[in-house]
Amino acid sequence: MIPRYSRQDMVDIWSPESKFRIWFEIEAHACDALAELGVIPEDAAKTIWEKGGAATFDIDRIDEIERETKHDVIAFLTHLAEIVGPDARFVHQGMTSSDVLDTCFNIQLVKATDLLLKDMDELLAAIKRRAFEHKDTVTIGRSHGIHAEPVTFGLKMAQAYAEFDRCKARLLNAREEIATGAISGAVGTFANIDPRVEEHVAKALGLKAEPVSTQVIPRDRHAMYFATLGVIASSIERLATEIRHLQRTEVLEAEEFFSKGQKGSSAMPHKRNPVLTENLTGLARLVRMSTVPAMENVALWHERDISHSSVERMIGPDTTVTLDFALARLTGVIDKLVVYPERMMGNMDRLGGLVHSQRILLALTQAGSSREDAYRLVQRNAMKVWDSYQVSGDAKVDFLTELLNDEDVRNYLSEEEIRDRFDLGYHTKNVDVIFERVFGES
DSSP: OOGGGOOHHHHHHTSHHHHHHHHHHHHHHHHHHHHHTTSSOHHHHHHHHHHHHHOOOOHHHHHHHHHHHOOHHHHHHHHHHHHHOGGGGGTTTTOOHHHHHHHHHHHHHHHHHHHHHHHHHHHHHHHHHHHHHTTTOEEEEEETTEEEEEEEHHHHHHHHHHHHHHHHHHHHHHHHHHOEEOOOOGGGOOTTSOHHHHHHHHHHTTOEEOSOOSSSOOTHHHHHHHHHHHHHHHHHHHHHHHHHHHHSTTTOSEEOOOOTTOOSOSSOTTOOOOHHHHHHHHHHHHHHTTHHHHHHTTOOSTTOOSTTHHHHHHHHHHHHHHHHHHHHHHHHHHHHOEEOHHHHHHHHHTTTTGGGHHHHHHHHHHTTOOHHHHHHHHHHHHHHHHHHHHHHSSOSSOHHHHHHTOHHHHTTOOHHHHHHTTOGGGGGTTHHHHHHHHHSOO
C-alpha cells in the first residue's frame, strides 16, 4: 500500500487509529451486554464508554507496551486501562484476542466493501453513458485479433456494463458473507461469556453473529471475499486490455485522454501511450495476488492458530486500497475515453467487404448449395481480397466485385441478392434487444 496507488478514504479504514477505535467499540459494546446480564456493574460500563469514547489512543504508547508484551491486544488493553482507570478490570471479560481481531477485521472489510460498491456504481454510470452515446457507432468485431463481423462500440460498452454489474452482485454477496462477528471466548465455546453478548455486539456493529466459531471466524468466508475481489480485478484488466488494443497505432479506434502538457516518452516526443490502462493491468495482478494466500488461510490448526494473521495484515489493506484505486482510475479512463468513429469505419473498410462473408455463405446454402460448396466458393473469393490486403495494407480487390464475377456464385444468387447481403445495418439490427436486456431500456 503506497501513496501513489491509494485514496485517502480507503486508507483511513486501515489506519491504526481506526483499528484501535473499532477494538474499543467491540470491548465497550461487550461491556454493555455484560452489564445488562449483571456480570459487571452498569456504572463500570458507563465509565468505560465515557472515558474510552472521549480518548485519543496513543499509538506510540501502544507500540511501546507491545514491544514488551509481544502481544498487540494486551498492549491495547493495558493502554485502555491507563485511560479508564480501575473499571478497566471489567473489560475483555470472558473474551479472547480473536474475538477482537476477527470482528474488527470483518468490520474493516465491510467498510472497505461499501467504498468499493460506491466505486462500482460510479464505474457503471460512466460505462452506461458511453454505451448509449455510441450505441449505433459501428465498428469491427474481432476474434483472435482478426476482423470478424461488425458490432457497435456501444455493444462493447454494454458487455462491460453487464460484466461489472455481475461483479457488483458478487461484491454484495461477499459483503453479506463477511459481515459476521464472534465474541465466543477461548476455543469458541462461550464457556466464560454468554452468547447473548456476541449477539448484542454484532447487532450494535452492523454484523451478524457467527453461527459457530472455533475461536476464530472461519476463513472460508475471507477466501470467498478475496476471490471476489480477484474476479473484479480480472474484469478491470479485461476492459483495460481492450482499450490498450484499440489504442495501438495500427488500430487507433479509441485512446485514453491525453491532457495538455502530458508527455508520453522521455525519448520520443510523438508518443501517446496507454499508460493508465497498462497501469490497471498491473494493479489487477496485485489484487489477484491475494486470492491464493486467502484460500491457504482456510486450513488452520485445530481450533485456532495465527498463520493467517500476517497474511491478512497485508492483504486486507493492500487489496482493498489497490482495487479502490483501480476502479476509480478505470472510471476516469472510460469517462474521458476518446473514440474515433471515422477510424472505426476506415479500418473496417480496409478489408474490402470481407465482413459480410457469413451472410453470403448463408445465402448460398439457402439457395440450394451444400454448406461445403458454399464455404469453398466464399473462401475462394475472400482469399483474393486477403492476398491483396497482405501486400499493401489495404484491400485492392473488392469482395463484392469478386462475388459478382464468380459464375459459380451467380448460379445461386442474383446480383440483387448478393448486394443485399452487403447491408451493414443487418449486423447491428438487434442492438436494441441487447440494450434492453442489459439496461432495461433501449
